[in-house]
Amino acid sequence: MRTFLKLVILAAIVGAGIGLWVTAPDRVDAAKFDGLTGDAARGETVFTAAGCASCHHTKGAEDKLVLTGGMEFVSDFGTFYAPNISSHPQQGIGGWTLEEFANAVTRGVNPKGQHYYPAFPYTAYTKMVDQDLVDLWTYVQTLPASDVASKPHDVGFPFNIRRSVGGWKFLFMSDDYVMEANGNERGRYLVESLAHCAECHTPRNPVGALDKARWMGGAPNPSGKGTIPPLTPDKLDWSAEDVAYYLESGFTPTFDAVGGHMTEVVDNFAHLSAEDRNAVAAYIKALPPLGD
Amino acid sequence: MKSSFVALAALAVFATPTFAQELPQAVKARQGQFNIMALNLGILGGMARGTVDYDADAAQAAADSLVAVSMVSQPALWPEGTDSMSIDGTRAMPAIWENIDDVMAKWAGFGEAATAMAAVAGTGKDAIGPNMGALGAACKACHDTYRAPE
Numbered sequence: 001m002r003t004f005l006k007l008v009i010l011a012a013i014v015g016a017g018i019g020l021w022v023t024a025p026d027r028v029d030a031a032k033f034d035g036l037t038g039d040a041a042r043g044e045t046v047f048t049a050a051g052c053a054s055c056h057h058t059k060g061a062e063d064k065l066v067l068t069g070g071m072e073f074v075s076d077f078g079t080f081y082a083p084n085i086s087s088h089p090q091q092g093i094g095g096w097t098l099e100e101f102a103n104a105v106t107r108g109v110n111p112k113g114q115h116y117y118p119a120f121p122y123t124a125y126t127k128m129v130d131q132d133l134v135d136l137w138t139y140v141q142t143l144p145a146s147d148v149a150s151k152p153h154d155v156g157f158p159f160n161i162r163r164s165v166g167g168w169k170f171l172f173m174s175d176d177y178v179m180e181a182n183g184n185e186r187g188r189y190l191v192e193s194l195a196h197c198a199e200c201h202t203p204r205n206p207v208g209a210l211d212k213a214r215w216m217g218g219a220p221n222p223s224g225k226g227t228i229p230p231l232t233p234d235k236l237d238w239s240a241e242d243v244a245y246y247l248e249s250g251f252t253p254t255f256d257a258v259g260g261h262m263t264e265v266v267d268n269f270a271h272l273s274a275e276d277r278n279a280v281a282a283y284i285k286a287l288p289p290l291g292d
Numbered sequence: 293m294k295s296s297f298v299a300l301a302a303l304a305v306f307a308t309p310t311f312a313q314e315l316p317q318a319v320k321a322r323q324g325q326f327n328i329m330a331l332n333l334g335i336l337g338g339m340a341r342g343t344v345d346y347d348a349d350a351a352q353a354a355a356d357s358l359v360a361v362s363m364v365s366q367p368a369l370w371p372e373g374t375d376s377m378s379i380d381g382t383r384a385m386p387a388i389w390e391n392i393d394d395v396m397a398k399w400a401g402f403g404e405a406a407t408a409m410a411a412v413a414g415t416g417k418d419a420i421g422p423n424m425g426a427l428g429a430a431c432k433a434c435h436d437t438y439r440a441p442e
Binding site for chain 2: 226227228229241249251257259260263264
């Protein structure tokens with residue numbers, strides 16, 4: 001009996017050890033940035049494609065480049081508030097190092113070593129190439145500072161245990177692309193990493209991870225009425241030119257105008273190059289049909 | 293008994309679409325004005341994209357129609373109780389009625405963009421593209437906050 005008890009205690013210790021290992025924050029190897037120099041102009045393009053300001057500006061603010069945060073994201077797990085990521089040294093990220101920024105954006109780990117909630121789309125940004133990350137960091141440091149404190153998330157038990165996000169990441173976070181590139185690396189990078197389109201256009205499983213078997217298959221709108229439309233060709237019969245024009249102008253082929261959070265996305269894409277819009281359109285048109 | 297069941301079922305089948313179509317006149321009217329806008333934006337946008345040949349008269353007529361819609365007095369089209377939480381068949385969010393001054397300012401923004409388009413639509417294809425951008429921005433300005441997704 002005592003041997004059995006010892007075995008149980010041993011199993012518990014081993015189990016806890018594995019649990020701690022699995023849920024521990026995974027950090028970048030900062031050496032990979034050695035020799036890379038940031039370029040703010042290129043970083044602005046990364047910033048626009050990644051849609052940073054779309055979530056981190058304050059709703060109704062005149063200047064969307066003041067990244068005060070405060071926008072709310074309602075989910076099944078609670079309400080998340082975009083934090084202040086302005087260049088303010090205390091309230092924002094002005095006091096961070098490149099390594100801390102890289103861990104936040106591509107690993108979802110804050111400077112204190114805690115996990116961010118995946119409302120922040122680091123599961124997409126994890127595929128960001130190193131030069132883009134360095135350029136982005138150079139650019140965001142040039143943006144204005146805001147001294148408004150970040151609003152704490154409103155998340156109940158058990159989701160308020162940030163360590164549990166480590167287990168979630170272990171199960172669901174991957175550097176792998178979902179689609180084959182088929183000669184359109186740029187389109188795939190824009191859609192699957194920077195513009196993180198799947199975050200809204202792909203349905204989620206009961207614990208909030210993207211259902212990759214239903215990639216871009218459309219999903220319920222997490223923050224209210226209605227649905228986020230599917231992009232697969234059996235559901236979206238627009239031509240590639242239609243998709244590119246929509247991203248540029250906000251007009252659908254029947255000249256209805258874009259609405260909701262997608263207006264932010266179109267604002268961003270309108271500032272990217274025609275080549276980038278065409279690359280995204282080509283990726284969308286190459287998606288496999290999913291049926292019902 | 294059986295016949296009354298059939299009658300009830302038939303009633304249910306025929307009644308449902310009737311209910312869905314019974315929108316208040318004001319809602320039908322405002323949806324109609326947005327359809328007129330979309331139709332005319334489509335004429336101009338097709339020319340801007342090059343999917344339709346440029347025609348100065350058609351472009352001018354489309355732009356003039358947009359200006360005409362922008363002059364339709366709006367308050368009558370937006371009575372209280374016709375938001376997406378109160379009735380089916382509309383995507384007009386309750387926030388419209390909480391911020392009616394902002395909504396009307398944005399509607400005025402559409403009027404300015406339409407007027408700018410009408411000033412140049414007949415002068416050549418190249419003038420249309422930039423003004424389509426301004427019109428799109430005017431549409432987005434409202435849809436961003438005040439229209440629910442489908």
